[in-house]
Each structure stands twice: as C-alpha cells, then as structure tokens.
Amino acid sequence: MIEFQHVSKKYGTTKALADVSLTIESGTIYGFVGANGAGKSTAFSILATLIPVSSGDILVNGKSVTYEAHAVRAMIGYMPDFFGVYDQLKVEEYLDFYGSAYQLSEAVRAKKITELLSLVRLTEKRFEYVDDLSRGMKQRLCLARTLIHNPDILILDEPASGLDPRARVEMRDILKDLKRLGKTICISSHILPELAEICDEIGVLHAGRLIASGNIAEIEAQLQGEKWVTVSVVEDEGSALAFFANLPQVANATQQGDAISFVFTGDEYAQAAVLKQAIEAGIRVSALEVQKKNLEDVFMVITKEVAQRESQNI
Numbered sequence: 001m002i003e004f005q006h007v008s009k010k011y012g013t014t015k016a017l018a019d020v021s022l023t024i025e026s027g028t029i030y031g032f033v034g035a036n037g038a039g040k041s042t043a044f045s046i047l048a049t050l051i052p053v054s055s056g057d058i059l060v061n062g063k064s065v066t067y068e069a070h071a072v073r074a075m076i077g078y079m080p081d082f083f084g085v086y087d088q089l090k091v092e093e094y095l096d097f098y099g100s101a102y103q104l105s106e107a108v109r110a111k112k113i114t115e116l117l118s119l120v121r122l123t124e125k126r127f128e129y130v131d132d133l134s135r136g137m138k139q140r141l142c143l144a145r146t147l148i149h150n151p152d153i154l155i156l157d158e159p160a161s162g163l164d165p166r167a168r169v170e171m172r173d174i175l176k177d178l179k180r181l182g183k184t185i186c187i188s189s190h191i192l193p194e195l196a197e198i199c200d201e202i203g204v205l206h207a208g209r210l211i212a213s214g215n216i217a218e219i220e221a222q223l224q225g226e227k228w229v230t231v232s233v234v235e236d237e238g239s240a241l242a243f244f245a246n247l248p249q250v251a252n253a254t255q256q257g258d259a260i261s262f263v264f265t266g267d268e269y270a271q272a273a274v275l276k277q278a279i280e281a282g283i284r285v286s287a288l289e290v291q292k293k294n295l296e297d298v299f300m301v302i303t304k305e306v307a308q309r310e311s312q313n314i
C-alpha cells in the first residue's frame, strides 16, 4: 500500500505539490492525470525517493520515503518520463548491466532477462542493438529494466507518451499482465481515456493539488445525473445565456454564436420543465442537444473550474 500523507513540494516559489493525500491499495493500478506542469512527475520523483518532500511524507508498505529510502527503493521500479538507453549495447547486455547493478548473480540475470523479454514482447530482439529499436520497443525495454529486481511497485511516468496507437495498445496489454502478476502500478498521463481503461482508480492533479480521486466507476456514477446541454436560439443570444446561467440546475454556461452550452443536473422531466420555462420567457429555442458527460469532459470541466476560481482568487 502507498500512502501520500499531506505531501507538499516547493521549487522556490513554485508550489509543485500542495497537501496531496491519497492511498493506493496493493495490486491495483492508480493513474495520475493532469495537464503539463500539474505535478505528476514531481509526485513520482518523490515516491521514487529521488527528490525530498517540502512537507508531509509518503509511506510505501509502511516505509517512509524520507527516512527509509533504501527500503523503499528495494520495493519500487521507476520509469521516468525521459530516459536514456545505452545505444552501443545490445538488448541483452543492457538488461544484464542493470541486473549487475542490483547485484543479481549471472545465472539469475540470464533467467530474469529471458522472462522479462518475453513479458515485454522483445524476445526476438535479444541480440539486437538498442539503437536499432523503435521508440515503442525502447520504452518496453526501459520497462523491463525497471522490473529487473522484481519490485512489487512500479512507478511509470507517462509510459505511453510519444507512442503510436499500436504501441500504446501493446504497452497497455503489458501493464494488464503486470497487474495479473500482482504488481501495484502508479502511472501518469495527460490523456484521461488512456488511463480510464486500465486504472482501478485515478487522481486528477491540477496545479499541484489533487482535485478528484477515486474509483473510476464511482466517479462516472457521480456524473450520471449531469449532462452537457446545448440550446440553439434564433435571436437574442445574450438574454438566453443570462436566462440559462441563472438556473440552479445549470453550471458552466457559455455562449458560442447561436449556441448556449451548459452542464445540467436533472432528469428528463427537469429538462422538459426548463425548456418550457425558457419558451415562456420568450427565448426562441430552435434546437436542443443533450450529451452524457464522459471522463474526459469531467477532467476538462474540473480543471477549468479550478483555474477559473484561482484566477478570481476565490
């Protein structure tokens, strides 16, 4: 189990993480999602014991990243978002080098390399130069490297970034295999649907703060009552926007051309009542479109709302 306990991190005056608390259960896949600069890499670097917290702590199976870094390192495998591979080495030599760094015996290394290459679908590349691998293959080789000492916990910072769709699917399949092997996986991405498919839980980071966290099904269920509504009007869009924006069931009302869009909370009857009210108020509605929100929409809405509140200093 991984427990973030009020973790904050400052770089000078930049608050990269602000009071982040969350729990990741063993054997689950937890996804950190957030835009560029949200704090994902900072959270992972702290978890990987590479940089210190400013305050708070992270416990990995009860061990503190601050006070018991060695014990934590033995339990984790960390794949950074940018990594170098030693181009002049062959795939086998590359993994062998890391195995030696972990002081594995030659026999153990040989067995481990065979196992890992099979897991990351690179068996047939064993004797090729790392330099000759595609980006996706290099990414998978790096993943194999993080597994060489058989860690229980994997910290993967944007493992699918820069990969083409096929390579992304391969990476996803490998992560599912790793989960079946009982690994706990922390993964980050700025692409929410990519995480939604494989993660048991996700956390949305925005400007260093954890603004939503939980089981994907739960988060989706919370959204069931909410939908995107777009109302097209034939004239006086300004009054129409003001009318809808003032309704208690409406949030985030915006206007673009003749279309007023907003998030609506309520069932079909509530929708019908609002439409009737609008028409009675003299708004000339020409069309109405309703869309259920998906996770990607939620991510956009949550991060936009937080950004708006911050710019207004609320």
Ligand SMILES: Nc1ncnc2c1ncn2[C@@H]1O[C@H](COP(=O)(O)OP(=O)(O)OP(=O)(O)O)[C@@H](O)[C@H]1O
Binding pocket: 011, 014, 015, 016, 034, 035, 036, 037, 038, 039, 040, 041, 042, 043, 081, 190
């Ligand atoms: N070494 C550093 N020195 C100063 N500021 C930093 C440093 N590393 C990160 N930051 C700042 O901290 C904030 C969080 O950065 P971080 O790299 O953790 O975000 P991220 O979510 O991983 O973004 P990305 O997806 O772009 O990697 C940003 O404002 C960033 O500019």
